[in-house]
Amino acid sequence: MNAYLQYGLYLVILVALAIPLGRYISRAMGGETVFLSPLLRPLERCFYRALHISPEEDMGWKKYAACALLFNLFGFVVLFLILMLQGVLPWNPQGFGGLSWHLAFNTAVSFVTNTNWQTYSGEVALSNLSQAMGLTVQNFVSAACGIAVLFAVIRGLMRVKSKGIGSFWTDLVRAVVYVMLPLCLVVSIALVGLGVPQSLGGSRTVDLLEPFAVDAGGSRIVGAEIDLEHNTVTLDGAVVADAQIITKQALPLYPQASQVAPKQAGTNGGGILGTNSAHPFENPSPLTNLIEMILLLLIPVALCFSFGFSIKDKRQGIAVFLAMFILLVGFLGVAASQEHAATPQLAQNGAVDVIAGDGMPGGNMEGKETRFGIATSSTWAAFTTAASNGSVNSMHDSYTPLGGMVPMLLMMLGEVVFGGVGCGLYGMIGFILLTVFIAGLMVGRTPEYLGKKIEPREMRMAVLLCLATPIAILVGSGAAALLPSTADALNNAGAHGLSEILYNYASAGGNNGSAFAGMGCDTPFLNTSLGLAMLFVRFVPMVAALVIGGSMAAKKRVAAGAGTLSTCNAMFVFLLILIVLIVGALSFFPALSLGPIAEFTQMAGLG
Amino acid sequence: MANNLSPFAHRSILGRAVKDAFKKLSPRDQLKNPVMFLVYLSALLTTALFALSLFGVSENLVSSGFTLAIAVILWLTSLFSNFAEAIAEGRGKAQADSLRSSRRDVTAHKLSDPARREAVADVPGAALRRGDFFLVSAGEQIPADGEVVEGAASVDESAVTGESAPVIREAGGDRSAVTGGTTVLSDCLVVRVTQEAGQSFLDKMIAMVEGANRKKTPNEIALQILLVALSIIFVLVTASLYAYSLFSANQAGIRNPTSVVSLVALLICLAPTTIGALLSAIGIAGMSRLNQANVLAMSGRAIEAAGDTDVLLLDKTGTITLGNRQAAAFLPVDGCTEEALADAAQLSSLPDETPEGRSIVVLAKEKFGIRGRELTDRHMTFLPFTAQTRMSGVDFNGTEIRKGAADAVRAYVEAAGNPYSRQCAALVDEVARQGGTPLVVARDHKILGVIHLKDIVKDGVKERFADLRTMGIRTIMITGDNPVTAAAIAAEAGVDDFLAEATPEAKLEMIRKYQAEGHLVAMTGDGTNDAPALAQADVAVAMNSGTQAAKEAGNMVDLDSSPTKLIEIVRIGKQLLMTRGSLTTFSIANDIAKYFAIIPALFMGLYPGLGVLNIMGLHSPQSAILSALIYNALIIVALIPLALKGVKYREVPAGRLLRHNLLVYGLGGIAVPFLAIKLIDLIVAPILALV
Secondary structure: OHHHHHHHHHHHHHHHHHHHHHHHHHHHHOOOOOOOHHHHHHHHHHHHHHHOOOOOOOOOHHHHHHHHHHHHHHHHHHHHHHHHHOOOOOOOOOOOOOOOHHHHHHHHHHHHOOOOOOOOOHHHOOOHHHHHHHHHHHHHHHHHHHHHHHHHHHHHHHOOOOOOOOOHHHHHHHHHHHHHHHHHHHHHHHHHHOOOOOOOOOOEEEEEEEEEEEOOOOOEOOOOEEEOOOOEEEEOOEEOOOOEEEEEEEEOOOOHHHHHHHHHHOOOOOOOOOOHHHOOOOOOOHHHHHHHHHHHHHHHHHHHHHHHHHOOOHHHHHHHHHHHHHHHHHHHHHHHHHHHHOOHHHHHHHOOOOOOEOOEOOOOOOOEOOOOHHHHHHHHHHHHHHOOOOOOOEOHHHOOHHHHHHHHHHHHOOOOOOOOOOHHHHHHHHHHHHHHHHHHHHOOOOOEEOOEEOOHHHHHHHHHHHHHHHHHHHHHHHHHHHOHHHHHHEOOOHHHHHHHHHHHHHHHHOOOOOOOOOEOOOOHHHHHHHHHHHHHHHHHHHHHHHHHHHHHHHOOOOOOOOOOOOOOOHHHHHHHHHHHHHHHHHHHHHHHHHOHHHHHHHHOOOO | OOOOOOOOOOHHHHHHHHHHHHHOOOHHHHHOOHHHHHHHHHHHHHHHHHHHHHOOOOOOOOOHHHHHHHHHHHHHHHHHHHHHHHHHHHHHHHHHHHHHHOOOOOEEEEEOOOOOOOOEEEEEHHHOOOOOEEEEEOOOEOOOOEEEEEOEEEEEOHHHHOOOOOEEEEOOHHHOEEOOOOEEOOOEEEEEEOOOOOOOHHHHHHHHHHOOOOOOOHHHHHHHHHHHHHHHHHHHHHHHHHHHHHHHHHHHOOOOOOOHHHHHHHHHHHOOHHHHHHHHHHHHHHHHHHHHOOEEEOOHHHHHHHHHOOEEEEEHHHHHEEEEEEEEEEEEOOOOOHHHHHHHHHHHHOOOOOHHHHHHHHHHHHHHOOOOOOOOOOOOEEEOOOOOOOEEEEEEOOEEEEEEOHHHHHHHHHHOOOOOOHHHHHHHHHHHHOOOEEEEEEEOOEEEEEEEEEEEEOOOHHHHHHHHHHOOOEEEEEOOOOHHHHHHHHHHHOOOEEEOOOOHHHHHHHHHHHHHOOOOEEEEEOOHHHHHHHHHOOEEEEEOOOOHHHHHHOOEEEOOOOOOHHHHHHHHHHHHHHHHHHHHHHHHHHHHHHHHHHHHHHHOOOOHHHHHHOOOOOOOHHHHHHHHHHHHHHHHHHHHHHHHHOOOOOOOOHHHHHHHHHHHHHHHHHHHHHHHHHHHHHHHHHHHHHO
């Protein structure tokens, strides 16, 4: 009962906040006056003046796309250089050296593409400068870039026989100034108030309450007796040579709060610390968890409503929202029920009390923080992969087979269940075009969406939008599975091992960035191949969406009538869900049946 | 042309289709259809693998018999697809053959000067150039398309239209176009050539029905993009599956359970071969259905546009109303009895052979039993209708009866010093308001009453328009009537809007207005002055009886020259698109069952637990793969009739249409293969056991 209340509460808060935010974003991106305008308009103008932007410029899709790509290329080069050279750059209290070329490539690509896949562990690899001036900047602008492109596409759908779809620079500035900045500022301050560190001091060393011993290889010696006075370690009565006693811990203090806010709000997901939002310094309490979790999906959900407001037909936005929301609830339901039920292996001989009881969470608690529990962890897992966020507060690798398949599948669907900021919705527009195409034919008309005919050019782009993710995942994971070295990098063998490979490429191929863990990825091959996958699925759909926007803008609008397919009724929502699921299932059923499904049947003792 | 050839009933068509199916195996033909080209390559690959296996080179776990079986099924899949296309072309080819036989090269009597008929030079028809003049007389075939500049003749156009009743062709006006290949039955014509040999209407028609230069429509191309994209994904799915399978097998320490042959089988099962195989057949069959309706479309694009049409401009006469007005009531005035009025009206109409005149005689007979009298009876003198008097009438025994338009009769009575009846004036207005035409009858300069001539709206038109409205199609009535009359008829017929006192400019203006609002407009036209409107409309059907200019401006020609054809054309357009969409849905929905057949078959050895996915309970991995692949081939053949006939079409709103088609082709597409594959497995398994 308690769990149901939690799930319901999370969803209600999310939607209740998203609707007004959606209206706000729609107005702000359209250049209308919003309640923050008196404060932010001068700042906006300041940007235009400094960058010599004419805010009224109306770019064609080619120029818009060229600006977006150049901007991203510039961002990549700067970030790549910062990461390579951080050893000689200032603001490096821990004195970290530069990253290897392939790790720098992977990390720079990952943050520029809004993926935030992290091969490195922040607290042992990156300087303050890299974090704050490198990664946090991308946390803002990569998200803003997605919003900008989305609104260019919306303009394309709205305009009739026109060439332009708006100005990239204006859209980018507005998305940063009106959307990302105020939201992140408020959330950062709230997080600091709730105990998330905000510091430039580097790590601080403190005494451990309970010292422990490690062997020469650095592994903890379980059950060892520690004699601090004589500095000896005994195990089963015998003194262990080469053992080391650990008495101190380094607490990583960074500007956490100011990075956590954009990390969550902009569907970035790249935490300062290796364990991300499972770490108490990023996410100390259930309350911060609530804020961060809602923030995961807030802008992506709000953008559905913005879409409706901006195209002057709220029902269209609600229809898209409902399709995504129903998918989210469905997937969350599967993951949650699997995690609450745990596996036969956990329940075996009463090893784990899987029945929830007085003060006991029951279910599969492996890999989950006790301060969050199953409901909150499952919700986060679903939210973070529905949105292409990728921050985690539990370890997805330790989920039950089908529970872990849910986050994987949410990414494999192409991150269109709300998805990344902006890009999730324009990705969904690709699926909408596919749905409209097939359904439109079935009512005896050449297909159209919002009065715009869908012709070969739009179809080509829609197909790219929908299939970029499956292509990246299948090619990447297929190649990785063939390499003998991959098997050595895995923690687990068999079906779960394949799941780990699939998850990693799904994460890159969905521009998600969450990690299943369980696979060491800092090799030139993995860094490069994952980086290329991220580039492919970020920029191919982005350009495809802009082409659609440009070609839709040039079209005339066909009048709607009883003979036109409605794109905002229950039937259409149902169809859209079906098409998303079918494309996902057709692409990944064989892969999943050798990974999580095979593992499930093994655990369930089906042969 | 109108001979309805059922392709299956006709053995010659069937035989030719089988032959063509093999001819189309050439790589050049196969390349036109990427999805089927994939099947073609797979067939070649598996055949090569079989050949290698005969020399002992084979993959582990794969018998050469199994490889052979897969190869054979793949070749059959290719052939079935070719057959579907060939049979769809068959009907058109047969039509083209019969048209060709009527296109003999005849001798033309060329005139150097159209005014001098005696200066004739006989040349071959093919030598005629645009602008030349020729003479053609009774019994001769017209050598080239042209415009009659002198004379009038009856012409047998059955070679082109299939209609055996001769038509009149005459100089000037809207019936001046003649078509090469038709035959003059009486009199002779002087014709100016408008199209040279090779570009004549008949040539175009042959090319059209044969589909010789059939281009893919944008919608077909867009669908093909989707199908190609799906095929690419499935290539990646099967290729990556090989990698996953190898990885998993290595982890489990066993041999890789997948083979190239089984993966190729999986690939072809998943690729959208059903719609891929039938796509071009659907397009050709749609064109062919249009031809059967005696309409020639200048491009496939025009048919699709017809499906999108949401505004129909319909001519009132012939489409909405019967061609002629009929007397509906006698309305006496100033104390005259109805019977006396009817009697006078009938008398004045006795010699009037127009349908209106005859309907007055009939109405008087029906109402009052007044028989038609012998015309010679009373020394009657009849005055025919003239443009000057605008009245007709009869004089006998010193009595004058006149009937005509209200203002003409008014002038007639007032000229004699009699007052014009007020009651009459009121009745005249009343009749006009009801959409009728008032005819005033007077005897001896005194008004007797008014005859109400009514436009008779055709039976079932109102329901038809209501159906169209539920489909979201607006109907607009075009008429030369005054607005009052037009409004009344429009209301009675249930059209959505009307254009009264229509001029060609007003029509053009109206089309532009609707197009600016985002509507797609369809219209029919025949006269030269319709040409601008026809050129502007999205779907423009020119009547074959119309002028050359109208035919050139339109994108379809209606050989029957029937004004109701437009509705039929819209139906065919929608049906074509629906068939394409429904079969695509069916094809994709099929994949679910195929996955459930093949995935457990491939991997049950690796993970026995995956046996739970074998919900069809298929006998063995080999029989499962073969059954799925056999189903995949047979479904193409099974759906050929549907592809040719088109899916069932109903005049209901888009939402209901979608629900219905989704239920039949979506849900059906999921369910059918489960049953069919299971059935095939029941047959295949025992055969495999024998081998």
